[in-house]
Amino acid sequence: MQVHTHTYDVVVIGGGGAGLMAALYASKSAKTAVVSKLYPTRSHTGAAQGGIGAALGNLEEDHPEWHAFDTAKGSDYLGDQDAIEFMCYQAPEIVYELEHMGVPFDRTPDGKIAQRPFGGHTNNKTGKPVRRACHAADRTGHMILQTLYQQNLRQGTHFYNEFYVTDILFHEGRVAGVVAYELATGDLHVFRTKAAIIATGGWGQLWEVTSNAKTLTGDLPAVLLRRGLPLEDMEFFQFHPTGIFKLGILITEGVRGEGGVLINDLGERFMEKYAPTVKDLASRDVVSRAIYIEVREGRGIGGGKYVYLDVRPETVNKYARIDGRTRPDGSPYEVTKEELLAKLPDIIDFCKTYLGIDPMEEPIPVQPTAHYAMGGIPTTLKAEVIRDEQNTVVPGLYAAGEVACVSVHGANRLGTNSLLDIVVFGKVAGQEAAAYVTHADLPPLPADATDRTREQLERLLHGTGGEKVADIVSEMKEVMTEHVSVFRTEEGLTQALEKLQELKERYKRVSITDKSKRFNLELMEAWELGNMLDLAYVTALSALNRTESRGAHWREDHPKRDDQNWLKHTFIWLEDGKHRFAYKPVVITKWQPKERVY
């Protein structure tokens, strides 16, 4: 296996929104490379639809403080409020910065950035939904991703596309390098570097029905676990309420922001029961649970495992009248088909393509879909990765975006806060890494730089045990869906752990057929499976450990939030097959935990 060596000041791993924002800032002063297993524009930031949250107040009164409170409340009070305040107060400035870079936001009649309502974002005086999501049709993430990539091209950032990162190297506890497998050639590359920024996104592929790309397999969190570093709050994984039935493709909350409503088999707008004030725009954990309960009690459509999302103009207008919803100028809210077509073109296209239905004529069958990791690699407010619950920094290592846990999303993320998170903390990571490398020297590489990677690659390439990757993947997804999704119990989680342990054993006997060097994607998928099994395992363990219900983590055998014992973050280590937990207190600045009602 040929090995190439490169030297950089900063290596960014991942080419989505967080990685590209980090690269844009780091490369202003430091020699920076982006190493990504995809072409950057293929990253899943491009799938974000509805908007980016910022209290610009372009259409009505709004304040960063309201945004921060909504985020803290949405997090079920597990979010660290210093980080939340930082993000929400940075939001207007960073949205303007994106606009200055060229992001083509939709516009208000007077030429400002247009904004729409989104789940959990409220006017703090009235409790009613507020227009805070800055949008570019229903492809806001696509526009941001393209713009950031373009600005990096303009700036001359170095890209290593279709390079799969397999390891991070350390010297005396500091980052010393990054090892990557080049998909086109099968060669190994060692990037000597002073700093590395991890921005590889989430791991929705652990579940059967997911909005996530097939490439979202949690590669780098798994690398860090193997390197003896902890992950934080892994029990909190968000299920978005409205995925296309069976396929999981996301139907943005923006559909409900524009007035769409959820309907059960009896034709009821059932969210009235669960969230009397904001109804269909309650936060995602609340709506997903409501759908599960409706289905479980037999009110899914035709008794099936889905409900309807109805965005036909006549339905929207009917409920807008009932709610007394108005336009910014005070006139009654009434939509036309043309207006919805202009605001939700991709959603309508998805429904036509995959369901053969026109959502202007028929309701959309939806079910909750595995969507977003609130937990991940623990970091400080400066995006520095920490090695323990005492906030001990790992010099030179940074993480930002979905892969990181700052924690701004706590137990449940609000819609539009993920795009905000990636740009705010991507920028911080880029700035901090660039500052760090001005005074850090280049650490020596360990002598065994590629040993771990080679060993694993050889094992996968030459395995003869006969186990198929596809079988293990499908059994993992099945058990995660059955026992580690919206509702959880001790019994189910225990069963899941046994099954995952069995799958981890079987994984050791995986065999692949492709032995070639060139684009051996079967080898890459086999590697990814190892990462997913580790993350599935720590997710189930963390979920079993937390004996309360909070945000996206709902324990049927412990159905109450327990602030006395569990107002704290979980840290988990997984070393040599053994795990260990520790806890970190939640940072509370302004808002003491209260009962969460929408």
Add this chain to the structure above:
Amino acid sequence: MKVTLKVFRYNPENGGQPRYDVFHLDVDPNDRVLDLLEMVKGYHDGSLSYRRSCAHGICGSDAMRINGRNRLACKTLVKDLGDTIVVEPILGLPVLKDLIVDMEPFFQAYRKVMPWFINNDPPPEKERLQTPEERARFDDTTKCILCAACTTSCPVFWADGSYFGPAAIVNAHRFIFDSRDQAAEERLAILAQEEGVWRCRTSFNCTEACPREIQITKAIAEVKRAILTGDLS
């Protein structure tokens, strides 16, 4: 339903020659072609290689020739194809392995048109203003996902790979007609060169191939007109 899937295979490593492999599969009419490829890769032949990521037509990874037409495998359903499905790599770019082509020439052309926003005035404190009409002017070309379905369906590009191709022009259009951008003249000058818009023979292949339904031929015509008249309205 039962389908016959015929897939182009090629791995030059170890002197392999191009061939077609045939798989008989039992599938759901609503399955995507990508689901069929995943089925083959998972259970029939793990060495089948193709790019894919989002699986719902947003990331642009899986453009391929399906029954002779450029499409995204994740956006093409079996029921729209019938019971014989032929999958081949897109044309005009070097095949590296099976359905994977070398995308670098495609991205090279993209980079040549300065596909980035340029406005060198000091930015205002808040957003630059733009009317909804000005914003709508270039909406269509913001949809591009760089999948290369258009460029690799273009007969001019097949004949001469130095032509920038429709995707690069689409991405130039997105900035040329953005009222906030200041580099339209430079981009128009680039597109007026030998490799630029005048190569287009208006065959409409690109427009038909675009999985995002961008009116590409129209966008190219608008760029041609802007070069001739200097009019950016």
